[in-house]
Amino acid sequence: MSAKRKQGFYQPIALEDFPRGGRHQLELPIYENSLGHPTYCPFVVVRGAHPGPVLGICAATHGDELNGINIIHRVLASVRPDQLHGTLLCCPVVNVPAFEAGQRRFPVDEKDLNTCFPGKSTGTPSDQYARAFVERFLKSVEYLIDIHTASEGRLNSMYVRADWHSPAARDMALLLQPEIILHGKSGDRTLRSAARALDVPAVTLEAGNPSVFQRQMAEDGERGIQRVMAALGMIRDQEPPAHTRTPVICHDSQWLRTTQGGILDLNLELCQKIEKGQEVATLRNAFGDTTGTYKSPAEGIVIGMAHTPLAFPGTRYCHLGRIGEPTAPKQPVSGRLNHRLIGQEGEG
Numbered sequence: 001m002s003a004k005r006k007q008g009f010y011q012p013i014a015l016e017d018f019p020r021g022g023r024h025q026l027e028l029p030i031y032e033n034s035l036g037h038p039t040y041c042p043f044v045v046v047r048g049a050h051p052g053p054v055l056g057i058c059a060a061t062h063g064d065e066l067n068g069i070n071i072i073h074r075v076l077a078s079v080r081p082d083q084l085h086g087t088l089l090c091c092p093v094v095n096v097p098a099f100e101a102g103q104r105r106f107p108v109d110e111k112d113l114n115t116c117f118p119g120k121s122t123g124t125p126s127d128q129y130a131r132a133f134v135e136r137f138l139k140s141v142e143y144l145i146d147i148h149t150a151s152e153g154r155l156n157s158m159y160v161r162a163d164w165h166s167p168a169a170r171d172m173a174l175l176l177q178p179e180i181i182l183h184g185k186s187g188d189r190t191l192r193s194a195a196r197a198l199d200v201p202a203v204t205l206e207a208g209n210p211s212v213f214q215r216q217m218a219e220d221g222e223r224g225i226q227r228v229m230a231a232l233g234m235i236r237d238q239e240p241p242a243h244t245r246t247p248v249i250c251h252d253s254q255w256l257r258t259t260q261g262g263i264l265d266l267n268l269e270l271c272q273k274i275e276k277g278q279e280v281a282t283l284r285n286a287f288g289d290t291t292g293t294y295k296s297p298a299e300g301i302v303i304g305m306a307h308t309p310l311a312f313p314g315t316r317y318c319h320l321g322r323i324g325e326p327t328a329p330k331q332p333v334s335g336r337l338n339h340r341l342i343g344q345e346g347e348g
């Protein structure tokens with residue numbers, strides 16, 4: 001690849017170059033296929049008529065996670081550029097090669113792209129793709145909502161991963177009004193951790209199940225993002241959607257795993273609260289004989305669970321949230337991560 005073209009992949013989207021009060025659809029080269037042809041990534045810039053913050057929203061970092069695309073489409077349809085304060089920068093499909101292949105992982109090297117950020121210009125194929133996405137998109141935004149779903153074979157509630165110790169991220173999580181908020185500073189090399197390194201408050205919205213559109217997730221996601229935009233002062237001409245539920249806060253979570261192979265019958269529902277010692281799964285053989293029972297090692301709430309009854313030793317069958325707020329951090333956060341969104345007027 002020529003140095004010039006490669007440099008182009010790393011060109012941030014110059015939001016200030018777009019006229020105010022308009023919507024702009026872009027397809028920008030971000031990678032190349034094996035014929036040397038560019039891979040184009042879709043972006044939408046909605047530049048409000050009035051100044052204000054830049055909110056980034058992206059989806060399908062895993063190529064089979066589709067609910068976020070629907071959420072972004074709905075938000076875009078609802079936004080009035082002439083009345084918007086600030087700028088919305090959306091990327092409905094982050095991982096274009098995986099989306100085209102209909103799969104979760106980046107197809108060139110079969111890596112999980114959300115373990116490759118902030119990427120590296122001389123790294124593996126997925127590292128280089130991640131780097132280009134960070135330069136193109138992430139460096140242009142001030143707040144980030146990264147939308148995901150469960151992975152194949154699993155079901156998710158609507159939950160948000162956020163650093164409860166960052167007031168900005170915590171407020172974004174609360175405004176999204178998911179069923180559950182799971183505290184976490186975010187693992188290394190996720191898009192959320194790359195955002196944090198750039199002082200961009202970020203949350204991961206886990207919206208349901210892979211490979212499908214779920215209407216309720218789309219509606220809840222759209223309303224949640226409208227509440228965030230209202231709190232950021234981006235939408236001022238209409239009342240934000242009402243709060244309809246109180247999220248359950250979890251300070252931690254764990255995956256429960258089978259220790260044998262067999263056919264798994266789960267006695268669980270999403271968002272169900274379970275007790276320590278409660279029987280949550282039965283394993284049977286092909287003849288229907290019970291070969292194992294599984295009890296919850298702790299009390300908690302079901303964040304996600306297996307969708308398929310096929311179990312191997314080590315199959316994840318329940319994502320169990322540990323209810324309660326995390327203890328205060330030793331060092332408070334600073335910069336934009338420390339901004340409050342709730343109880344504050346938006347700026348600009």
Ligand SMILES: [Zn+2]
Binds near residue numbers: 065
């Ligand atoms: Zn994902």
